Amino acid sequence: MEGTILLRLLSLICLSFLKGASPATFTLKNNCGYTVWPGILSNAGVAPPSTTGFALSPGESRAVAVADGWSGRMWGRTLCVQSSSSGAGFACATGDCGSGTVQCSGRGAAPPATLAEFTLASIGGDDFYDVSLVDGFNVPVLVAPANGSCSTTDCPADLNAQCPPELRVVVAGATVACRSACEAFGTEAYCCSGTHGTPATCAPTAYSRLFKAACPRAYSYAYDDMPNGLAWDYFIGPDADAFEAALAERTAREQEEEDACCRRDEELCDLLFEEALAAAREFDAKQAAWHFEQEE
Incomplete structure (x- = not known):
């Protein structure tokens, strides 16, 4: 379809992509x-x-043309x-594609990395x-x-600042990335593989729920596109308008409440986050015990 897709990194957000007509152009x-x-x-x-692959200095933008479709x-x-x-040649602490040069040349990002995924003119x-x-x-x-009529999607939060210690990637004393639970622990339950390889057997975990709470519009784990999730591949069409508007209003309201909490009492906000993490981990433990009892 005609239009433009812009991936912007606002304040905390660092990268933007803009898509145009045939041939499509991302900025x-x-x-x-x-x-x-x-x-x-x-x-x-x-x-x-x-x-x-290329470098973008702060505030810099670059247009990249791709083929239609x-x-x-x-x-x-x-x-x-x-x-x-x-x-080693060219290498990056996060998102490295392992090509040894600034061009990725058919290689993907080494996790952890925030991904923007596209299928155009489908x-x-x-x-x-x-x-x-x-x-x-x-x-x-x-x-x-950029055409203004299509929905936005994002992960605007700084998850590095909220990342649990067991998921952190640390460079020179600073957290520079936050791993998925699958990458960190490699279990079937976290990776939605093996006996947990279906939507029915791979439920959200404490860690994916943290990602979802921070970024409700983003996929947080492999089966996050199920009906009980908030994320989906965005379908550009009139049927999505009402749902998108309601979701945007809800997300904005929740963000305002969270920001107000942090402004009033930063220590309280940190405490609430720690309590939420502890409760989510407790829930996971109980869920795992229940599955174990069912299997026996």
Whole structure:
């Protein structure tokens, strides 16, 4: 469809993508106070754009053209360096694609990384897009179609600041990314694999619920697109308008309440977060015990 998709990183959000008509054009913008290196990966059988990786200084933007019907993902890399002595070449602390150069050249992001996923001109010529935390989080992301008539999706929160200690990726004493529970622990329950490989057997966990609470519009785990979740591949069409408006109002109201809490008492807000995490972990433990009893 015609229009533009813009992934903006506002204040906390660091990267933006803008999609236009045939051939589609994405404008990627860095609203962070530090350099971000976007990476781009086309899906199998889809022609790559002319560039698959580059640097964006704070406030800088760049347009990237893709073929009509393009599908793939984009993400931000951080803390990247070019080494001439180690033999590693170009490498990044988060979102690295392992190519050894700034161009990702058909390689995807090493987790954890916040992903923006796209399928353009798909069913009925409509576009599908989402923000995913299934592979963890490294930078906040917003996808905002520039034509103004399509829905936005995002993960605007700084999950690095809220990341539980067991999920943190730490560089020089600072948390630079937050791993998914699947990557951190590798169990079937967290990875939705093996005996937990269906929507019926892979429920949200304490960690995915934390991701969902911070970013209600983003995918938080593999089966987060089930009807009881708030995230979905955005279908561009009139049927989504009423639901999207209601969700936007609810999300804004919840965010206002959370911000008011933090302004009134920062220590109280931190305490509520810790209590929520403890309650979620307790729920997971009880759920696991129940499944164990059922299996016996």
